[in-house]
Amino acid sequence: MNVAGSKFHGSCLCGAIHYEVDEIQHEMAHCHCSMCRKFHGAAYATFGEARSEHFRWLAGEKLLKSYIAQNGTVRQFCSQCGSSLTFHAPGGTDGFVEFTLGTLDDEIEHRPDAHIYIGSKAGWCEIHDDLPQFWESRDSQQVK
Template structure:
């Protein structure tokens, strides 16, 4: 998959926080880890990546709130409506922004390319597409 370049925009549910992303990196995935499932209230969360210079908040920075988990991962959300916006791994060097694709207002010309942390997936959800499935992160061996 190649980088997607165009101006894209997104926002939280209440519209207080808005952002723009100029270019989306190739890795776009569905995360099935327990924390993403709980944070999103769904079988998985779907993230895209952008380099920090290609992502910017255009409104509502005062509404941003962070939750730092015991494992050091950080989730950023809207303090007004609760929309999940960003994820940051504990070992992040700050050069990449992982943002929730569900908050985009713009259509994008590609789709996620993998399921990650599938060994923690909800037992009530079956993955039925042909995307590679990684038991943990992308560095583990894919099941498909």
């Protein structure tokens, strides 16, 4: 959580899109699914979550583009620089916005608390922390 009255700010790589978050939820995860790996061009993507009423676009919202995957997930990104910004599960937002922690401009106290979708993680990626690991989502089999 944040200090009372403070807000967190984030932006894309080119600085055209800015957002603000009033309160970040405690659950944050490193997602190792193949779609996150491909979309981010990295071993995994790290997401935070905020209630929809605590997340707002401040600038550049018209530059957001969406990619809808075959499984119905929606990933929003900057049309100018390609920065990945948000993720929505199939069927809507469920009152929450998942956003990429790497786009935050401010430091946060909380740290990711799990690795998810390790069943499809890159073989060359080794996990060296003690966070719980889930084969798929947090509701699936915990591997470690």
